Amino acid sequence: MQLETISCNKTSKKNVPLYERPRERLLRQGAEPLLDAELLAILLRTGLENESSFDLAQRLLASFGDLRNLSQATHEELTQVKGIGPVKAIELHAAFELGRRLVKHSRKERPVIRLPRDVADLMAPDLAHLTQEHFVCLFLNTKNQVIGKQTIFVGSLDASIVHPREVFKEAIKRSSASIICLHNHPSGDPAPSREDVAVTKTLYEVGELIGISLLDHVIIGDGRYVSLKEQGYL
Structure with missing residues (x-):
C-alpha cells in the first residue's frame, strides 16, 4: 500500500x-x-x-x-x-x-416474562387507555428477559397489514431468542377476533421456520386481558 x-x-x-x-x-x-x-x-x-x-x-x-x-x-x-x-x-x-x-x-434489571400476567402487568399501563389498536412486540433473550419492545402497527388488526417481515426484522436486529406479541382493544373487551387468531397463527408458523418462537399473543382490554396461548391457539 x-x-x-x-x-x-x-x-x-x-x-x-x-x-x-x-x-x-x-x-x-x-x-x-x-x-x-x-x-x-x-x-x-x-x-x-x-x-x-x-x-x-x-x-x-x-x-x-x-x-x-x-x-x-x-x-x-x-x-x-x-x-x-x-x-x-x-x-x-x-x-x-x-x-x-x-x-x-x-x-437496570430487565423484566422477566414467565406468565401472561407478567405481560399484562408490564404493558397494560401503556396500552389500556389508547383509542386506537396498537400492535406491539416484546423481544426476549434466552432467559425470557425483555431486551426491547417495538410498536409494529397502529390501526385495526389484519393479517395482510401486520406482516411477519416487519415483526421478525426487528427480532433479528435485536438477536432475540423469542417474541411476545400484544395489542389493545379500545372497546375494553379483550376477546380475540378472527383476525387476531389469524395473525397469531401466521406469526407462530413463521417464527418456527426461522427459529424465533412466538411465545404468546396477549390482548389488553379494560382491566382484563386474554392470552391466546392460554386459549389454545398456540
Whole structure:
C-alpha cells in the first residue's frame, strides 16, 4: 500500500499510512480493536501544527495517567493541556457522560416474562387507555428477559397489514431468542377476533421456520386481558 508523504514534520497525519489512521482503522476493523488513544484521536479530530490528533490523544492520556482519570477531569483541568481548548473539553465531557449513562442503563434489571400476567402487568399501563389498536412486540433473550419492545402497527388488526417481515426484522436486529406479541382493544373487551387468531397463527408458523418462537399473543382490554396461548391457539 502506498503511503502519502509530506516533507514537513514526521508526526503529521500525512506521514501516517491510511491503514494506521484511527478513522480508517475503525471503518475497516470496527471500534473494538482500537487503542484508547486512537478512539480519543477520533473525538479530538485535530491536533496541533506539529502534532497529530493521535499524538495529542497519547499526551492527554499521559497527563492524567489513564482513561478513568481522564473521564473524571474537570473542564479547567482539560483546558490546561496544550491543544485542548474549550470546545474539545466540552466534547470530551459529553462523550464520557454518554458512556456513564450507557453503563447505568445496562445495569437496570430487565423484566422477566414467565406468565401472561407478567405481560399484562408490564404493558397494560401503556396500552389500556389508547383509542386506537396498537400492535406491539416484546423481544426476549434466552432467559425470557425483555431486551426491547417495538410498536409494529397502529390501526385495526389484519393479517395482510401486520406482516411477519416487519415483526421478525426487528427480532433479528435485536438477536432475540423469542417474541411476545400484544395489542389493545379500545372497546375494553379483550376477546380475540378472527383476525387476531389469524395473525397469531401466521406469526407462530413463521417464527418456527426461522427459529424465533412466538411465545404468546396477549390482548389488553379494560382491566382484563386474554392470552391466546392460554386459549389454545398456540
